[in-house]
Amino acid sequence: MVVFADRRDAGRQLARRLEHWRGHDVVVLGLPRGGVPVAYEVAKALGAPLDVIIVRKLGLPFQPEVAMGAIGEDGARMLNRHLITRAGVSPEEIDEVEARERAVMEERILRFRRGRARISLAGRTALVVDDGIATGATANVACQVARHLGAARVVLAAPVAPREAVEHAEGADEVVVMSMPREFMAVGMHYNDFSPTSEEEVIALLDAAAAPREKDEAAGPDADEDVGIPVGDVILAGHLQVPPGATGIVVFAHGSGSSRHSPRNRYVASVLQEAGLGTLLVDLLSAEEELDRANVFDIGLLAGRLEAVTAWLGTRADTRGCAVGYFGASTGAGAALQAAADPASPAAAVVSRGGRVDLAGPRLGEVRAPTLMVVGSRDEYVLELNRQAQSLMTCPTRLAVVAGATHLFEEPGTLSEAAELARDWFVEHLHGSPGDRPPGGPVSGG
Known part of the structure; x- marks a missing residue:
């Protein structure tokens, strides 16, 4: 034996x-x-x-x-x-x-x-x-x-x-x-040591195996890296990933109390990456700014930061030609839509997950980018706000209601459904040549 x-x-x-x-x-x-x-x-x-x-x-x-x-x-x-x-x-x-x-x-x-x-x-x-x-x-x-x-x-x-x-x-x-x-x-009878494998060991081995590959990818034309984005007097922390041949990139605007480390948004980002889209998960406030809760709900400030981050993408060779989409969660959705309402915005598509789209206020009617609003059926208050916001918008919109989901999409299968809806929307509106895209388009350098 x-x-x-x-x-x-x-x-x-x-x-x-x-x-x-x-x-x-x-x-x-x-x-x-x-x-x-x-x-x-x-x-x-x-x-x-x-x-x-x-x-x-x-x-x-x-x-x-x-x-x-x-x-x-x-x-x-x-x-x-x-x-x-x-x-x-x-x-x-x-x-x-x-x-x-x-x-x-x-x-x-x-x-x-x-x-x-x-x-x-x-x-x-x-x-x-x-x-x-x-x-x-x-x-x-x-x-x-x-x-x-x-x-x-x-x-x-x-x-x-x-x-x-x-x-x-x-x-x-x-x-x-x-x-x-x-x-x-x-099986265990064929091992001298068949002690249980811990989850921590699995994670450590996967990390160790991924490190050389990620280093090689970051060194080449395809990015997977932590970035610091200068905006005025602050440096915004983010993580940028650009798969091979990406024609579109999605910038994530997180909700209050969340960050670029949000497991939900990281999961959505991984689904988008599998579809060939680049992603930028970025904190629109510095750590010091987040201490003031008023900043978290300052939609004008957040929208301005999102515009600055988008302009920064235009300075990089690997993202300059990509069409841009915004993914906003909770209050981040209001910032995404307000940024997309700017007449000079390159945003070609917007997706809101459980978003406070109403926070974009009177700017909703100025948004040109096709917008998908994903809301849980059990998130009744936000669902009604999204319905009201949709009635004020003139751009192509869709309201997708995920059955059984509450605000954070914690129920079984609901987050994956939301991610797949976002993926399909962005693939439809961000892939293809610039001439094939709806209003908005590739980001260019300043």
């Missing part, structure tokens, strides 16, 4: 079996939590990027340990229709279970990736790695999710697995397992 010292040792040995993938367009995907230390060693040995692939089981409502399906990122969902019909589970019950599990999944994604976008699998080989395979159920779902996310080829790899699990592997084009014992009891 093959016994590994620990997961790191297993990863190094597994990497030798996968050496033929070095130099190919491969993304190594670790299954959290125990699969990530193994995957880290594989990625390091192959010189390949490392990411996590997160799946969640959808348990029967009355028997949660029995899976009626599973979900993954980007809306991936696999259902056992035969079991669902036999168990008499309604579509509403399926949606309820999925919403609950998707909320858990999104929270883990935010925690593990720390605001980084998912590494694209489009047209690439996905190398799905776990510390061992028992029944194969989770690994099979992960392979199907990788395919859903665009992988051209899927390889499942693990240090140890029972032969029957390998023979019945689904979704993978290739399965690589080092040890397939005839009498398989448990």
